[in-house]
Amino acid sequence: MKKRTQDISISDLLRGNTRTLLLAILKDGPTHGYGILYELERRSEKMLEFKQATLYPLLHDMEDEELIVSEWDVREGERPRRVYTITDKGQKELEKRLETFHEFSMTMYRIVGLNPNERAR
């Protein structure tokens, strides 16, 4: 039976990389949840985005895992924000994840016979 071709899904490519992205953004300074959404959009030039339903539970999990810590930033006349800071454990986790990501990506490039330095056609 003929079926429609599976769409290529960014969500699937994102899978397994969300923690890495979060840690990488937080490495450059404490940020609150909503700000991370903005920062990711900015750095990726709108190619990538987290859905709120992805981001917030993930932040909570990562705090449970002690990769990040949070504190409420309450200011007069402003909505309270929960600001997240990367921990030492988080830094180490980031290093490990970057290594794995890099190794995986280079293996992918090798297998498919693509050169990472060439511009996309």
Place this chain on the structure above:
Amino acid sequence: MKKRTQDISISDLLRGNTRTLLLAILKDGPTHGYGILYELERRSEKMLEFKQATLYPLLHDMEDEELIVSEWDVREGERPRRVYTITDKGQKELEKRLETFHEFSMTMYRIVGLNPNERAR
């Protein structure tokens, strides 16, 4: 509550890249299922592997999607093998997928501040 850190999972990184890998391998010539497993292991130097429960259903789906075609290769005194060949549609799909993969990967590198040309530490 403290939780154990999520392990970095190759399965998750693989997600969304399996069709791309399959098509890339079949692009270099018709191959039977079990042979694809071997070829992937060889090209990735054992970093990547498909589980059989991933491979076979995927091959069937991709045949339904007309990205590949199969025929039984029956030989005297040998177990029958189902040999898969990439179609024109599959070739085009591969191109699209490679473009998306490349774009995604380069975006990842940019966001995490890693240089794809540097060796992993």
Place this chain on the structure above:
DNA sequence: TCCTGATACCTTGTTAGGCATAGTATCATG
């Protein structure tokens, strides 16, 4: 002779990560 491991294919049900959807609330702007 029988057992193990490799080859070769297939199926059923589970898992878990990302998401759709919905809800709450504040503030600026027109």
Place this chain on the structure above:
DNA sequence: CATGATACTATGCCTAACAAGGTATCAGGA
């Protein structure tokens, strides 16, 4: 005073990859 942006949270769904199990043939060793 309605809308959109900001800011956080919770519940339940979807689906790709996998664990586990099955069938069968053949070679090689104990």
